[in-house]
Amino acid sequence: PTGRGTFAAAILWPTIFAAVGQISTGTILARHAARPNANIGGLKFLAIKTALTTSLATTIICLAALPLLLEHQTRLALELSLTYCLQIALNHLALALMSCDQGCGNFKQFNLARLSLYPPNLLITIWLSQTNNPTPSDFILALIACNIFPVALAIRGTTKTTTGLTVTRIIQESKKYWLSELANPLIQN
Secondary structure (H helix, E strand, C coil), rough: CCCHHHHHHHHHHHHHHHHCCCHHHHHHHHHCCCCCCCCHHHHHHHHHHHHHHHHHHHHHHHHHHHHHHHCCCCCCHHHHHHHHHHHHHHHHHHHHHHHHHHHHHCCHHHHHHHHCCCHHHHHHHHHHHHHCCCHHHHHHHHHHCCCCCHHHHHCCCCCCCCCCCCHHHHHHHHHHHHHHHHHHHHHHH
């Protein structure tokens, strides 16, 4: 594939790995944030640590699997896909932090962070389309850059305080939700 096909091939697997690799930690973070007297700033700090843990593991697995998954694609598609793995950490960070806002009812910040991804991405896509010969690499890098906006907005209110929770506990609690969240999109289609 070339052009749009290369772009699609490059983002497919890192996007799937990013979604599956969160193992429902966002659900657990939102539940803890919804508790009365929850330390939201500390929970957001824990969300960052949890997201970095899940994204590191997910990225390592994705990087190892990509050469096999894309063995019939062009070298460029593989290289772009390997680059796009940077998005996994940004995706996990944004969703973990937004889960805290959603759980505690801070919907203004939650919705602002959610909506911050699409307008910059659309504007950059339109701008790139008007330039001479944009490449799939240009669009991949723009998409990664746009994923910074939700993280930057959702990180507000984070404090380095303790919550009595650990990354291990969040991941342990999330296991019972992971399979149902994984199956949900398949059932809805």
